[in-house]
Amino acid sequence: MSSMKSLGRHEARTAYVFITPTMLLFTVFTVIPVVMALYLSFTDYDVLNRMNWVGFANYERLIHDDLLWRTFRNVLYYAVLFIPLNIAISLAIALLLNRAGLGVKLFRTAAYLPTLTSAVAAATVWLWLLHPEYGLVNALLGYLGITGPAWLAQTNTAMPSIVMVTLWQSVGANMVIYLAGLQGVPEYMYEAARLEGANRFQSFRYITWPQLKPTTFLVSTMSIIGALQLFDQAFVLTQGGPANATKTPVYLIYQQGFNQLQMGYASAQAFVLALSILIFSILNMRISKSDETFV
Amino acid sequence: MRAHDIGSSPFSRNVRAAVFYILAIAMSVFMFLPFFWSLMTSIKPDEEIFSLPIRWLPSHITFEHYQNAFRTVPFGLYFWNSFFLATMGVLTNLFFGSLSGYAFAKLRFRLNKPLFAILLAAMMIPGVVTLIPSFFVLKHLPLLGGNDILGRGGFGLINSFWGVILPGASGSFAVFFMRQFFLTLPSDLMEMARIEGAGEFRIFWRIYLPLTKPALATLGIFTFQAGWNAFLWPMIVLNDPAKHTIQMGLQAFSYNYQTDYGPMMAGALVAVLPILILFLFLQRYFTQGIAFSGIKG
Numbered sequence: 001m002s003s004m005k006s007l008g009r010h011e012a013r014t015a016y017v018f019i020t021p022t023m024l025l026f027t028v029f030t031v032i033p034v035v036m037a038l039y040l041s042f043t044d045y046d047v048l049n050r051m052n053w054v055g056f057a058n059y060e061r062l063i064h065d066d067l068l069w070r071t072f073r074n075v076l077y078y079a080v081l082f083i084p085l086n087i088a089i090s091l092a093i094a095l096l097l098n099r100a101g102l103g104v105k106l107f108r109t110a111a112y113l114p115t116l117t118s119a120v121a122a123a124t125v126w127l128w129l130l131h132p133e134y135g136l137v138n139a140l141l142g143y144l145g146i147t148g149p150a151w152l153a154q155t156n157t158a159m160p161s162i163v164m165v166t167l168w169q170s171v172g173a174n175m176v177i178y179l180a181g182l183q184g185v186p187e188y189m190y191e192a193a194r195l196e197g198a199n200r201f202q203s204f205r206y207i208t209w210p211q212l213k214p215t216t217f218l219v220s221t222m223s224i225i226g227a228l229q230l231f232d233q234a235f236v237l238t239q240g241g242p243a244n245a246t247k248t249p250v251y252l253i254y255q256q257g258f259n260q261l262q263m264g265y266a267s268a269q270a271f272v273l274a275l276s277i278l279i280f281s282i283l284n285m286r287i288s289k290s291d292e293t294f295v
Numbered sequence: 296m297r298a299h300d301i302g303s304s305p306f307s308r309n310v311r312a313a314v315f316y317i318l319a320i321a322m323s324v325f326m327f328l329p330f331f332w333s334l335m336t337s338i339k340p341d342e343e344i345f346s347l348p349i350r351w352l353p354s355h356i357t358f359e360h361y362q363n364a365f366r367t368v369p370f371g372l373y374f375w376n377s378f379f380l381a382t383m384g385v386l387t388n389l390f391f392g393s394l395s396g397y398a399f400a401k402l403r404f405r406l407n408k409p410l411f412a413i414l415l416a417a418m419m420i421p422g423v424v425t426l427i428p429s430f431f432v433l434k435h436l437p438l439l440g441g442n443d444i445l446g447r448g449g450f451g452l453i454n455s456f457w458g459v460i461l462p463g464a465s466g467s468f469a470v471f472f473m474r475q476f477f478l479t480l481p482s483d484l485m486e487m488a489r490i491e492g493a494g495e496f497r498i499f500w501r502i503y504l505p506l507t508k509p510a511l512a513t514l515g516i517f518t519f520q521a522g523w524n525a526f527l528w529p530m531i532v533l534n535d536p537a538k539h540t541i542q543m544g545l546q547a548f549s550y551n552y553q554t555d556y557g558p559m560m561a562g563a564l565v566a567v568l569p570i571l572i573l574f575l576f577l578q579r580y581f582t583q584g585i586a587f588s589g590i591k592g
Contacts, residue, residue, distance in 0.1 A: 008403065011495075012403065012405065014402060014495040015398040015402035015403070015404040018397065018398035018402070018499070019394075019395040019398045019410065021391045021394070021464075022391050022392075022394070022395040022414075022465040022470055023410065025391070025465045026414065026417070026465070028432060028436075028461075029429060029432065029461065029462040030417050033424070033425035033428035033429045033431075033432055034424060034428070036428035036431060037424045037425060037427065037428045040427060040428060040431070045431075047434075093322060096315070096319060101315075103316070104319075107319040107320075107322065107323050109578070110322070110326050111326050113326065113327065113571075114326055114329070114330075116520070116567065116570045116571060116574055117524075118523065118526070118566060118567065118570075119524065120524075120526050120542040120545050120546050121542070121545060121563040121566040124560075125329050125332075125333045125560065125563050126329065127549060128332075128333065128336060128559065129329055129332060133347070134344070134345050134347070134556075136328070136332045136349065139348065139349040142348075168326070172326070228421075229423060231526075231527055232527065235546070236546055236549060236550075239550075249423075250423050253423060253426065253427075254426075254527065254531075257426070257427050263430075263431075266427055267428070270423050270424050270426060271424065273421070273423055273424075274420070274421050274423060274424040278419060281419040281421070282419065
């Protein structure tokens with residue numbers, strides 16, 4: 001009995017030694033910063049001068065900060081464009097490639113390849129593709145007799161351009177998720193539908209689509225979380241312009257905090273953004289937990 | 296083929312196959328086009344980059360844009376910096392992640408569940424919250440970078456590679472991922488080794504870790520890709536131009552040389568190449584990682 005006890009103690013001691021590096025790093029770079037994020041948001045910290053406690057002044061200021069709410073509206077617009085297109089395209093590709101056959105692997109790879117690119121490299125390439133005069137996109141539109149816009153320079157097309165780039169980069173990964181979802185739809189359902197005389201569209205409408213609901217929900221919440229954290233593409237493609245049309249919350253926080261050094265105020269902005277992201281993260285967590293077929 | 300196709304005539308089956316290949320090829324061409332176009336631009340002579348109507352293929356291949364890109368900015372150095380940071384990210388995450396993942400999966404200790412729950416919950420905290428305070432923490436780490444014991448006076452780990460490596464050295468995701476894998480391994484290996492008198496670290500290192508090779512490969516690739524593609528945090532921490540990463544260099548290049556599309560495309564391709572090569576050789580681990588991260592969000 002006593003040896004069992006000592007083995008238990010020995011095991012526990014080992015465990016604490018093993019997790020020490022992780023917990024130490026976690027404390028220094030996650031726990032302390034999260035607590036501090038809240039604290040800083042009540043100060044006027046600016047790196048250079050002594051910081052003062054300013055109470056709710058930063059939060060009062062951000063309520064009337066039109067630019068901040070503008071950035072939220074921008075990402076909302078982005079999400080409204082991105083989410084349905086993302087679902088439609090990645091599901092369409094998954095449905096197309098959900099089969100065995102010659103070349104299917106190659107096609108899947110082609111769809112997946114863009115997800116490997118960094119946001120900066122992808123944005124750099126699209127900077128050129130979207131060139132109003134010599135860009136490939138407008139050249140292709142030209143073949144169809146359409147005069148393409150100055151994509152990144154016009155307020156009405158700048159955000160759709162960013163959507164185009166992020167779609168190109170993300171439908172491959174979402175296709176993989178949808179393919180996994182499609183594997184989980186039981187075959188007998190399709191057989192039953194076929195016996196009932198359902199056509200392809202009907203079996204999609206009444207079986208595939210409802211069965212994929214958790215997947216679609218997951219893909220959507222992930223898109224919203226991604227949208228709220230959009231930065232790299234906007235930074236490279238448009239620098240937030242024209243006229244702040246593509247400025248995102250993270251972009252604003254970066255500028256406020258690290259260019260203008262108003263870190264106290266930027267912390268308050270970050271906190272508001274974090275809360276809105278957290279809502280969707282919790283939703284996301286709920287759904288992936290309830291859906292056992294994934295794990 | 297779907298169940299629908301059973302019993303349909305050979306003719307309609309052929310039509311269906313044709314439609315499938317047309318759609319699949321069209322999709323693939325469309326997804327691949329940006330790669331193709333940037334590659335063509337990077338090896339075209341300048342006057343053919345700016346030609347109307349557009350030229351699909353270069354009249355002759357030139358590598359001057361690559362030389363140009365590497366001469367204008369130290370892309371070689373940036374490449375190496377990124378490689379170093381990404382590799383360090385992989386090594387630290389694989390080691391610390393599997394070490395603590397093993398502890399959470401296989402060892403009994405009182406705080407096992409609560410600590411793991413905290414780590415898991417922290418995965419939901421968006422990076423933007425800790426952006427500013429992490430900078431603050433790095434700057435004021437005691438006794439580093441000219442700081443005194445109270446963390447004042449110097450720059451801490453700002454402008455140091457450690458400022459990028461350490462905050463991500465043991466990501467909660469790595470711990471979670473490795474724990475899930477260790478859970479699938481039997482515990483009696485451990486008991487047998489203990490009876491034979493093996494030390495705890497030895498049991499972990501020699502017996503369990505080698506069994507997790509596929510998980511390590513997936514996690515390693517995942518971490519490398521994240522480290523290689525990282526942009527915002529390195530940009531905040533690394534001010535010294537000699538420490539810039541390839542993503543930062545590429546961004547600065549496309550900002551400062553806005554019409555040099557040839558070198559720009561050359562730079563973008565160089566920035567993407569390592570991940571593409573990795574993918575080519577280790578394809579199956581990539582999609583496993585995606586399916587898993589999809590679950591975790």
